[in-house]
Amino acid sequence: EGAMQVEIGQLEYQLPRITKLWTHLERQSGSGNVKGMGEKQIEIDKRLLKDKISQLRKKLRAVKTSRDQRRDQNRDKDGAPIAPTIALAGYTNAGKSSLMNALCGDDHARVQDELFHTLDPLTRRLNLPSGGNCRIVDTVGFIQKLPTQLVAAFRATLEEVAEANLVLHVIDISSELATAQMAAVDETLEVLLRERSEKDGSSTFEMPSQISVWNKLDNLSEDQRQDVEEAAKRINSSKNKSNKVFIVSARTGEGLNDLRKGLESVLAEKMLRRVELRVPFSESGKLIGEFRKVGVIEREEWDEENALIVALVPISMSERADVVSYYSNWVSYS
Numbered sequence: 001e002g003a004m005q006v007e008i009g010q011l012e013y014q015l016p017r018i019t020k021l022w023t024h025l026e027r028q029s030g031s032g033n034v035k036g037m038g039e040k041q042i043e044i045d046k047r048l049l050k051d052k053i054s055q056l057r058k059k060l061r062a063v064k065t066s067r068d069q070r071r072d073q074n075r076d077k078d079g080a081p082i083a084p085t086i087a088l089a090g091y092t093n094a095g096k097s098s099l100m101n102a103l104c105g106d107d108h109a110r111v112q113d114e115l116f117h118t119l120d121p122l123t124r125r126l127n128l129p130s131g132g133n134c135r136i137v138d139t140v141g142f143i144q145k146l147p148t149q150l151v152a153a154f155r156a157t158l159e160e161v162a163e164a165n166l167v168l169h170v171i172d173i174s175s176e177l178a179t180a181q182m183a184a185v186d187e188t189l190e191v192l193l194r195e196r197s198e199k200d201g202s203s204t205f206e207m208p209s210q211i212s213v214w215n216k217l218d219n220l221s222e223d224q225r226q227d228v229e230e231a232a233k234r235i236n237s238s239k240n241k242s243n244k245v246f247i248v249s250a251r252t253g254e255g256l257n258d259l260r261k262g263l264e265s266v267l268a269e270k271m272l273r274r275v276e277l278r279v280p281f282s283e284s285g286k287l288i289g290e291f292r293k294v295g296v297i298e299r300e301e302w303d304e305e306n307a308l309i310v311a312l313v314p315i316s317m318s319e320r321a322d323v324v325s326y327y328s329n330w331v332s333y334s
Contacts, residue, residue, distance in 0.1 A: 004056050011053050018045050083294050084134040084267045087161045090170035091181035092141030095215040098250040099170055100138045128264040130296040142188045165271050167210035173228055174219035209270060217249040272312040278328035279307045
């Protein structure tokens with residue numbers, strides 16, 4: 001989808017400028033319906049460009065329908081997400097794809113040092129330390145002063161960021177322009193989300209929850225590393241709990257375990273609810289399996305007839321009738 005949007009942007013950019021390509025041919029119109037040679041060629045080229053744009057937009061509509069259907073597969077019958085979603089966002093070449101590969105333990109996300117390499121969002125499953133899992137989405141890298149013709153190419157990325165429960169803002173902390181790049185990403189996201197909100201008819205919009213991941217720790221000298229670690233400690237010790245920082249190296253794996261634990265903690269705080277249940281043996285297996293898939297089981301005990309469970313589960317799941325019916329304030333027997 002992103003590649004098609006970029007191609008449309010290029011064609012729309014060329015459309016009003018095509019007349020300058022034919023200044024070497026005759027531009028004067030003849031009498032009646034007879035036109036000059038250059039005028040005919042311009043009309044042909046414009047028609048070809050418009051036809052190409054029309055074809056691409058038709059394909060885009062089909063791609064959008066398919067993308068919406070895939071996203072709906074991660075929702076329950078009430079429209080709530082079955083598994084939490086984390087979106088990777090950041091400046092181009094900040095190491096988002098490398099971080100995704102390192103976290104998920106595979107190399108499905110192609111790593112390339114080039115602009116807009118990841119145009120279309122790539123989704124993978126991330127296993128959390130407790131045994132639960134979530135969806136993690138790699139998105140396109142942002143740049144400063146994004147050309148207006150390319151704004152539409154970020155639609156798929158924008159929708160993934162807007163739908164995510166948490167955004168990982170990946171920053172190349174070894175870059176001299178790290179501060180400016182952080183600001184550029186935040187500014188671009190705010191502009192795009194505001195425009196999306198206005199198109200939906202809403203007067204207000206809310207930036208998604210995000211934490212910062214300072215990547216490429218392995219590129220720093222010892223002195224630089226010490227300065228970065230002290231800066232991260234100051235931020236993490238502040239009262240603003242939403243402004244959390246993790247320092248990692250996607251290349252060496254340093255800091256990734258702490259990041260996984262941090263992600264699980266933040267997700268649990270933002271979208272999970274603790275439930276205490278007394279479930280008959282005949283139903284416990286099914287529920288426990290669901291809880292392990294999308295949540296965290298903190299305690300699991302048994303009496304003569306029931307499974308006694310304390311778990312963190314998605315809020316929508318905690319409100320399901322079959323879950324509510326087993327609510328119980330039980331006391332541990334151990």
